[in-house]
Amino acid sequence: MTRKKPSRRKRGGRREFAQADNRATGAAGNAGYAGRVQVPPPANPAADKQRPGTDPRADAISIFGLALLVFACYLPALGGGFIWDDVIFTQEPVVRNWSGLWNIWFSPADIRGEAHYWPIVYTTFWLEHKLYGLQPFGYHLVNVLLHLANSVLLWRLALRLSVPGAWAIAAVFAAHPLHVESVAWVIERKDVLSGLFYLSAALVWVRFTESPNRRRYFAALGLYAAGLLSKSIVVTLPAALLVLQWWRNGRVTAQDAVRLAPFFLVGLAVTAGDLAYYASNERLDFGYSFAERALIAARAVWFYAGKLLWPTELAVIYPHWDVRVGDLLGWAHVAAAAALAALLWRERRRLGRGPLAGALFFLITLSPTLGFIDYGYMQFSFVADRFQYLAGIGLIAVLAGAAAHGAMSLGRGVNLASVGVLAAVLAAYGALSWRHAGIFRDEIAFFSHIVALNPVARAARANLVDALIEADRMEEAYEQSLLAVELDPEAVDAHTALGQTLVVMERFDEAGDSLARALELAPANIIAQTSMADLRRKQGRFEEAAARFGDLLEGDPLNFLAHGGLGSSLQSLGRHEEALASMDRALEIFPASPNLQALHAMSARSLQALGRTEEAAQRFLRAWRLVPENVTPLIDLYVLLNDAGRADEASDHLRGAREAAAGDAAALQQLAEALRGRERHAEAVEIYLAALATDPDFAMAHAGMGDSLFRLERFEEAIASLDRSVELHSEPPTATARLVLMGTAADNLGRPDEAARHYERAVEIDPRDASALDHLAMTRFRDGRYEEAGDLYRVLLDVQESGEAQARTHSNLGAALFFLERYEEALASYERALSIDPNFDSARERAEELRQLLPAGADAAADPAQ
Numbered sequence: 001m002t003r004k005k006p007s008r009r010k011r012g013g014r015r016e017f018a019q020a021d022n023r024a025t026g027a028a029g030n031a032g033y034a035g036r037v038q039v040p041p042p043a044n045p046a047a048d049k050q051r052p053g054t055d056p057r058a059d060a061i062s063i064f065g066l067a068l069l070v071f072a073c074y075l076p077a078l079g080g081g082f083i084w085d086d087v088i089f090t091q092e093p094v095v096r097n098w099s100g101l102w103n104i105w106f107s108p109a110d111i112r113g114e115a116h117y118w119p120i121v122y123t124t125f126w127l128e129h130k131l132y133g134l135q136p137f138g139y140h141l142v143n144v145l146l147h148l149a150n151s152v153l154l155w156r157l158a159l160r161l162s163v164p165g166a167w168a169i170a171a172v173f174a175a176h177p178l179h180v181e182s183v184a185w186v187i188e189r190k191d192v193l194s195g196l197f198y199l200s201a202a203l204v205w206v207r208f209t210e211s212p213n214r215r216r217y218f219a220a221l222g223l224y225a226a227g228l229l230s231k232s233i234v235v236t237l238p239a240a241l242l243v244l245q246w247w248r249n250g251r252v253t254a255q256d257a258v259r260l261a262p263f264f265l266v267g268l269a270v271t272a273g274d275l276a277y278y279a280s281n282e283r284l285d286f287g288y289s290f291a292e293r294a295l296i297a298a299r300a301v302w303f304y305a306g307k308l309l310w311p312t313e314l315a316v317i318y319p320h321w322d323v324r325v326g327d328l329l330g331w332a333h334v335a336a337a338a339a340l341a342a343l344l345w346r347e348r349r350r351l352g353r354g355p356l357a358g359a360l361f362f363l364i365t366l367s368p369t370l371g372f373i374d375y376g377y378m379q380f381s382f383v384a385d386r387f388q389y390l391a392g393i394g395l396i397a398v399l400a401g402a403a404a405h406g407a408m409s410l411g412r413g414v415n416l417a418s419v420g421v422l423a424a425v426l427a428a429y430g431a432l433s434w435r436h437a438g439i440f441r442d443e444i445a446f447f448s449h450i451v452a453l454n455p456v457a458r459a460a461r462a463n464l465v466d467a468l469i470e471a472d473r474m475e476e477a478y479e480q481s482l483l484a485v486e487l488d489p490e491a492v493d494a495h496t497a498l499g500q501t502l503v504v505m506e507r508f509d510e511a512g513d514s515l516a517r518a519l520e521l522a523p524a525n526i527i528a529q530t531s532m533a534d535l536r537r538k539q540g541r542f543e544e545a546a547a548r549f550g551d552l553l554e555g556d557p558l559n560f561l562a563h564g565g566l567g568s569s570l571q572s573l574g575r576h577e578e579a580l581a582s583m584d585r586a587l588e589i590f591p592a593s594p595n596l597q598a599l600h601a602m603s604a605r606s607l608q609a610l611g612r613t614e615e616a617a618q619r620f621l622r623a624w625r626l627v628p629e630n631v632t633p634l635i636d637l638y639v640l641l642n643d644a645g646r647a648d649e650a651s652d653h654l655r656g657a658r659e660a661a662a663g664d665a666a667a668l669q670q671l672a673e674a675l676r677g678r679e680r681h682a683e684a685v686e687i688y689l690a691a692l693a694t695d696p697d698f699a700m701a702h703a704g705m706g707d708s709l710f711r712l713e714r715f716e717e718a719i720a721s722l723d724r725s726v727e728l729h730s731e732p733p734t735a736t737a738r739l740v741l742m743g744t745a746a747d748n749l750g751r752p753d754e755a756a757r758h759y760e761r762a763v764e765i766d767p768r769d770a771s772a773l774d775h776l777a778m779t780r781f782r783d784g785r786y787e788e789a790g791d792l793y794r795v796l797l798d799v800q801e802s803g804e805a806q807a808r809t810h811s812n813l814g815a816a817l818f819f820l821e822r823y824e825e826a827l828a829s830y831e832r833a834l835s836i837d838p839n840f841d842s843a844r845e846r847a848e849e850l851r852q853l854l855p856a857g858a859d860a861a862a863d864p865a866q
Contacts, residue, residue, distance in 0.1 A: 062167050063152055069174045069426065070148045073433040077144065077184035080441040081136045084463060085187045088113035089125045090134055093591055101126055108277070115281035115376065117274050120230045121190045139186045146192035147174070147183045153199035154393060160206050161248070163397060165404025168422050172396050177311040177432040179392075181385040184440040190231040191389045197227030198234045198390060205241055217259075224263055228270040232368075234390070235271045238263035239364045247357035275373075284374040292323045296382050297370035298333035301363060304388045308395055311429070314436055315453035316446070317460055318381045354398055361394030380459060443467035451480075458484060458491050465497040469504050477501045485514075492522040496531055503535050509801040511535050526552070530561055537569050545569040560590040564599055567606075576606040597626045601633045604640075613644050629667070631657045635674035658687065665695035673704055681708035699728035703738055715745040732766035740771045743779075755779060768799045774809070781816055790816040807837035814846060823854055 082090050094100030094110050103110040104122045111122060124142070132138045155170030163169065173179070182191035201223035208216035227234040238260045245256045288296065299321065307314070324330065344356035369375070369387040377384060407418035439449040447464035450457050461484045468477035481501045484494035495518035502511035512535060518528035533548035549566035552559055567582030583603040587596070604619030617640060623633035634657045641650035661667035668691035675684035688705035691698055706722035709715075722738045722745075729735060743758035756779040762772035777792035793813040800806045814829030830847035833840050 062155065065167070066151045066155065066170060066174050067148055069171055069430065070144060070151060073175050073430050074144045074147070074180075074183055074437055076434060076438040077180075077440055078137060078140050080140055080184060080437075081443075082134075082139075082186060083440060083443045083446045084185075085113070086185075088187060089122065091590075092122075095122065095125050095129050096591075098130070109281075115278050116232070117277045118190055118230055118232070120226060121193055124189060124193065136186070139189075140184070143183050143186060143189055143192055146189070146196055147179065150192060150195045150199055153196070153203060157199060157203045157206065158397065158401075160203065161244075163401045164408060165400045168404055169393075169397050169400045171422070171426055172400055172429065173393060175426050175429040175433055176308075176392065176396070177314060177429060177436050178307055178385045179389055180314070180433050180436040180440075181316060182389045184437045185386075188386055191386050194227045194231035194234045195390055197223045197230060198237055201227060201237060202241065202244075206244075209245070221262060221266065225266055225270065228267060228274075232271045232274045233387075235267040236364050236367060238267060240361050243357050243360045243364065247353045250353065278375075282376050284376060284378075286374050286378055288323065288371070289325070291325050293371050294334060295323055295325070295327065295330040297372065298337050299330060300370050300383050301337055301366065302333050303383050304366060304391070305362070305395060307385070308388070308392050311432060313453055314385055316385070316439075316450050317454055317457045318383050319454050319456060320381060354401065358394040358398030362391050365391035365394065380457070444471060444473075456487055458488060458493050461487075462493040462497040465501055469501060474501070474505055478505065490521060492518050492525050492528060495521065496525065496528045499528070499535070500531050503531065503538060506538075508535060508539050526556070526559075530559075530565070533562070533565055537565060537572070540572075542569045542572045546573065558589050560586045561595075563589065564595060564602075567599075568602055571602060571606050571609075574609075576609045579603075580606040580610070597623045597630060597633065600626065601636060604633070604636065608640055613640065616640055628660075631661070631667070631671050632674045632677075635671070635678055635680075639678045639680065654683070658690075662690075663694060665691045665698050665701065668694065669698060669701045669704065672701070672708075676704055676708050679711070681711045684708045685712070697728055699725045702728065703734065706738065707741065710741055710745055713748070715749050718742075718745045730765065733769065736762040736766045736769040736772050739765070740769075740775055743775055752779065752782070756783075768795070770796060770799045770805075773799065777812065781812070784819075786816045786819045790820070804837055807833040807840055807843070810836070811840065811843040811846070814843070818846070818850070823850055826850060827854065 088111070089095045092100075092111055092113065094103040100110075101123065104126060105119045108114070108117050108119065114122070125139075128138055128142065151170045151174035154173050155166055158166035158169050182188045182195075201220045204216055204220040204223060208220055224234070224237055227237070241260060241263070242252050242256060246252050303318075341356075341359065344351070344359060348356055366388060369384075371378065371382060403418065403421075439445050443463065444467045447460045447467060450460040451464060454460070461480055465477045465481045465484070468474070468480065478498075478501050481494070481498035484491065485498055488494055495514050499511045499514035499518060502508070502514060512532075515528055515532045515535060518525060519532060522528065529548065529552055533545050533552065536542075536548060537545035546566055546569040549562045549569060552562040553566065556562070563582045563586035567579045567586065570576075570579035570582060580603055583599050583606070587599055587603075600619050600623035604616045604623065607613075607616035607619060617637055620633045620637035620640065624631065624637070634653055638650045638654045638657075641647070641653070657671055658668070661671050668687055672684045672687035672691060675681075675687065685705055685708050688701050688708065691701040692705070695701070702721050702725035706718045706720075706725060709718035709721055719742050722742045726735050726738050726742075739758045739762035743755040743762070746752075746755035746758060756776070759772055759776035759779060762769060763776055766772065773792050773796040777789045777796065780786075780789040780792060790813055793809050793816060796809050797806060797813070800809060810829045810833035814826045814833065817823075817826035817829060827847060827850040830843045830850065833843040834847065837843075
């Protein structure tokens, strides 16, 4: 039996297949930097040593180096809290509830702050919440670990492609300051998580092209789909893989296109769905023409490239730049980009395909955020560091790869020197990343950094004001809100922030003016409307507040803040059944509300007023357990049970709260304050004394105890305690209030001269303190110093809001003028008091007496402006 010779055709087929493999390996071997480099044979052991996994010890050292670098850069981030948009998941019921996983995947509209469909990201948040609640450290650690994983994947991918300096590329990626925003900010989990799937898909795809099989193909496709469901910005992966194929082989074949067609289809389907969902949640139309968008895109590309090379003054929110079709500099950016592309194409044989491939990758990966399609962040800025988390890999690979290629070709000495240069670059980048990561520790640091580099970032300044208010840094909040209005007098959020600050400072008249201006600029602004309603509530204008909250609920029945505000207003009006229904509705809509404790405590008070003692007790207990360090609900429970005749049970709760606070002056003071607020002054004094035994110089404890001693009519002790508090803290407005109380105590002790000294001191500290002016004017009047009393009353009229208090001051001024025998002016003052309050009987009587005293017609000549 003769053996058949193999046909030429079959031998040729084998040779052609082998040549195709060699072309792929050769392109990878020269890394695109020198097209004329001879292709090494596939069996070259030196080439095999470049593959990951061939030297486990070296691989472990490389991974350890990357891990050390990442954790050194991001150590400050691990101690950070939640900031700004983190509220989207921290206050989201679907993340907190066990049943929320279904909503994340199948009812994404339930995630109220998220306009995209990125369920894998929120699944990670859901899972972490089940593991460790809302402890920020765990979330930050996951972000850092994801960035480390991406750095390792990039190193392995570069090794797989035989790019020179693979570890250096990964190390620069790991340490680069432009990536801090994506890593240190928890809500940007979408960047690092989608990056993980993106790089994994790319690595699996490269392995598939080297050794095709169905499992690898569908693994790559699945990873790509997971990336899209983490952040649709990774839609560009198939185009990037075509660039990769061109870089490796010098051409893109029909087979390459066919293989990647399903990737393009999946990307198109998922992204189109995400964009449609986004459009249904946030309708945007910035109105830029195509030419203007081209100018935005070109400048953005150069901006990103510049920041990649020189990553300083990273602003988080960068200022908008002017976009004008007639801007020659703008068109210069377009021309420069086109010229660079043409140059890299023309010189591809001499330089290799690498530089052009890296530039194409950079441009393609950035393309979704270059402004050709409107997206919400464009209202703040055209660029953001996080948008180039993956795109920057293209330029990093070109620059680091070219440097490594050059160093290896120039000999051992240069190669060793390049290691020193790399170490210096990594040290510089690492230091910048470490410093930049520190701004993500809290909202004050975060927003302060933004406005320092971008003073016109209105949203950031408004959020800084909120953060300062929450930290009780009111003077700084006031300064920032004033500056926001000065920078942009037509900005609604600036006037709203100023109004909210003034509300907290209890400067209600000014707050009303600011909020009215905000509503004049934007009548439908929900935040301004809510703030105005809350202002009316705090002013005690509960009917108006309830009406305003009701109007808000007509427009949005799910506005839980409006339900809570309405409940509080109705409670103050004594309409407890309605109040309870409103507060329960707020709890039903947003069971994870940051005001959860307050809502439960308020509803408990309404239950108490309705005589439902047991339900009220349970609500107070629940409120306390939500935030155990805030003992106010526990004091309410103590009062409730005491009033219900359950003294022993009440005392147990008070004793438990006191034992929990033992040795902690601040906690004891808070407990005493809660008792004082419930007019349990004797118990409050006892606990203030315990706080002062721990910290004898605790000014607030001295002040609170002084107030309680005053209410107990222990005036001598009250003066001593209040005087010590002023000695320790002499800043207005708290010091002036204490001095007025000291003066009142001295008056009660029959020591008018001492009382006058306290009032004088209060006016010296704050010449516009209404209470101090009123009391001092009264002492001057009582001493017969009518001219001084009149002057003080005139200053007081400038300070006071129009209302009953001002009517009384006009009447008092009239009395001073009467004793000065300036009858016509006195009559004018009484009449002004009556114009403000027509029911002011004593002013009417004095005015009638003066009319009888004055000649006929004299009152007509009186100056009503007095």
